[in-house]
Amino acid sequence: MISQDDIDAMTPAEMVEEFATTAKQPPSKVMSINLVWEEACEWYDEVLDAEGYHHPVAELKELADLVYVAYGRAMAMGYDLEEAIARVHKNNMGRMKQPDGTIQFREDGKVMKNKDYPKVDLSDLV
Secondary structure, three states: OOOHHHHHHOOHHHHHHHHHHHOOOOOOHHHHHHHHHHHHHHHHHHHOOOOOOOOHHHHHHHHHHHHHHHHHHHHHHOOOHHHHHHHHHHHHHHHOEOOOOOEOEOOOOOEOOOOOOOOOOOHHHO
């Protein structure tokens, strides 16, 4: 059995791989897409209940499940999700600054990306 220290040192991709190996569950493109949809719906249901009450603990659990099955989907597709996330982050950090060095926001608070900054290239990861 794997120790808690070993689990604490694992990346999300390694955790999902351990789960699949232990369950003797081969990667499935069809099941993985269904799981992502199922968990996204469960997360959505936890954001607010019918009375508008927010359940933060339940929401956090569903967000974790969603990330977990996203890693499973990436594994099923043969994608290096950790590398993709690192590249997207680096690109987002560069794209947030406009040519004049400012950061601009939409009315709803979203950062406006610099349209002239090159988009991230993940083509070598698929």
